[in-house]
Amino acid sequence: MSLTIKLHDCHLNLLNNNHLGISKPKTKVPNLKLKFRTKPIYHSDPLLSVVYNSTMHASSARPPQSAVIKSSLIDPDGGALVDLVVPESQRAAKALEAEALPKVRLTKIDLEWVHVISEGWASPLRGFMREDQYLQSLHFNSLRIEDGSFVNMSLPIVLAIDDETKERIGSSNNVGLVGPGGDLVGVLSSIEIYKHNKEERIARTWGSTAPGLPYVEEVITPAGNWLIGGDLEVLDRVKYNDGLDHYRLSPRQLRKEFDRRQADAVFAFQLRNPVHNGHALLMNDTRRRLLDMGYKNPILLLHPLGGFTKPDDVPLDVRMEQHSKVLEDGVLDPETTIVGIFPSPMHYAGPTEVQWHAKARINAGANFYIVGRDPAGMGHPTENRDLYDPDHGKKVLSMAPGLEKLNILPFRVAAYDTVEKKMAFFDPSRAKDFLFISGTKMRAYAKSGENPPDGFMCPSGWKVLVNYYKSLQTEEASQQQAVLST
Known part of the structure; x- marks a missing residue:
């Protein structure tokens, strides 16, 4: 009963x-x-x-004492991880097939989406969206799967083509995908081509059509007027050969690592900025709270976004070097922390996008997701205000369809305590004692070479940022000198 x-x-x-x-x-x-x-x-x-x-x-x-701890802490969406990389024994034949097909050339950001889809971050999605999937994502932020249930899918994952490419494809059911460097990447089969209504896509994804939205300007505005969807097969795992590929752990690899470390809880923290001591306070406090709940070995997945970001964000290689210093200095414990790169491009679409960030970590095996102020947000591109309400991201995550099995952890605000000389959780009863150092302020410190207050960031991590901005200033000076010389 x-x-x-x-x-x-x-x-x-x-x-x-x-x-x-x-x-x-x-x-x-x-x-x-x-x-x-x-x-x-x-x-x-x-x-x-x-x-x-x-x-x-x-x-x-509280996990039972006798439980066998496996990466099935949380099931991937759809029940099984998608892996769309062609087995090595079949790659030569698949490459010959791709060579004979009409070609679609991928941009750098298209290739990042191929990476995302092929490794199962978007499970159960098995390729670029066909029209029915696109409409569900755009209008409902979710997809209905075969058993009638819903999985979250708040961002359309689509591939745009222009009129010339559409004409070249003709009546073919399959196309070959060619990377930015001209190499064969894979095959998209049983294709469907449909209209790319850019204004509708932008308005529904961002809630705004203001000029200056970074992903829109970079990806959507110059894109073709058609979208092509189909089943994806990738000839080999996507590599960037930038010295950071060892950080790009797939969902399957992450789950194996959680098993190896005997994790009984995994809490994920995404960021696209350097880690300061306020972030570390939050992550360490979350682990303490999980231990208080009765978990024996909670593991942190520190998971910086590694795809497209806007030009004024700190580049990925600099962020990864800074993160490594945070671990080396013991600000975060390497024994209970896994650092990986999340390959998704960044939309800066606020409450809509944060659902995608959370959903992808389900597929990687995380059963707790930390969310803070204005996740995936940015300043309004033409007005002096935030584009989104700073609290809406965490509110939306608590209601989003398809995320019910994920534990959402809203975090307390951390700021610099001028009395204690360290980052601490904000205490409204003595608000005057706290200094809020925004990302903009942090970058201004680094650009000027001025040190932030002691205790804001580990010294070796701060040095990475200062050196980066010094190199930028040297490069800008050299370019200016070259212009004057000509």
Whole structure:
């Protein structure tokens, strides 16, 4: 016999500030298998789907002592990870097939999406979206899968082509994909070509059609007027040969590493900026809270975004060098931290995009996701304000369809405590003692060579940033001198 009960207000907050609320019934019902589902919880509570069996064990909460710890902490969307790389024994034949097909040339950012799709970050998606998938993503932020359930898919993952390419494809059912360097990348089969309504795509993804949106300017505005979808097969794993490929762990590789480390919880933190001590405080505090819940070995997935970013963001290679210094200096514990690169391009689409960031980490095996102020947001490109409400990202994650199995961890605001001389959680009762150092302010410090307050960032990590901005200034001076000389 089974009974499903929806929990609304019955929450046992195991941690301070409701950061990791777990719901348990107050009374036991003998001989019944009960499934409890939480109502969406807003702003400061995680959205948890807690399941109890007849022994009243909470599968989302304290792990049983006898449990075998595997990477199945959280199932990938659709139940199985997608891997679209052609087996080595079949690659020669597939390359011959691709060579004979009409070709679609990929941009650098198109190739980043090939990388994302082929490794299963977008599971269960198996290629660039056909029109029905595109419309579901654009209008519902989710896809209905074969069993009738929904998975989150808040960003359209599409491939644009121009009129000339469409004409060249003609009636062919399959096309070969060619990388920016002219190399064969793979095959898109059983294709569908449909209209690329750019204005609708931009308005629904960003909630704005203001000029100056970075991804729009870089990718969508110059793109063709058609979208082509189909099933993707990739001839070999995407490599960038930039000295950072060893950081680009696929979802399958990450799950194996979580197994190797015997993780009983994995909490993911995405960022596109250098790690300062406020970030570290947050990540270390999250691990402490998970330990307080009863987990024995929570593992941090420090997962910087590695695809397209806007020009004024710190480049990936500099960020990765800075992250390594944070680990070397012991600000984060290397034994309980995995650093990997998330290959997705950045949209800066706020609450819409943060759902994609969370969904992708489900496929990588993370069952907790940290979200903070204005995730995936940016300043309005033409007005002096934020493009999105800073609190909407975490609110949307608590309600987003398809993310119910992921525990959302909104974090407390950290700032520089001028009394304690360190980064600390903001205390409103003594607000005057705290200094907020924005990313813009941090970059201004680094550009000028001025040191931030002691305790803001580990010294070796800060030196990486200062050296980067010095090299930029030297390069700019050289270019200016060359212009004057001519």
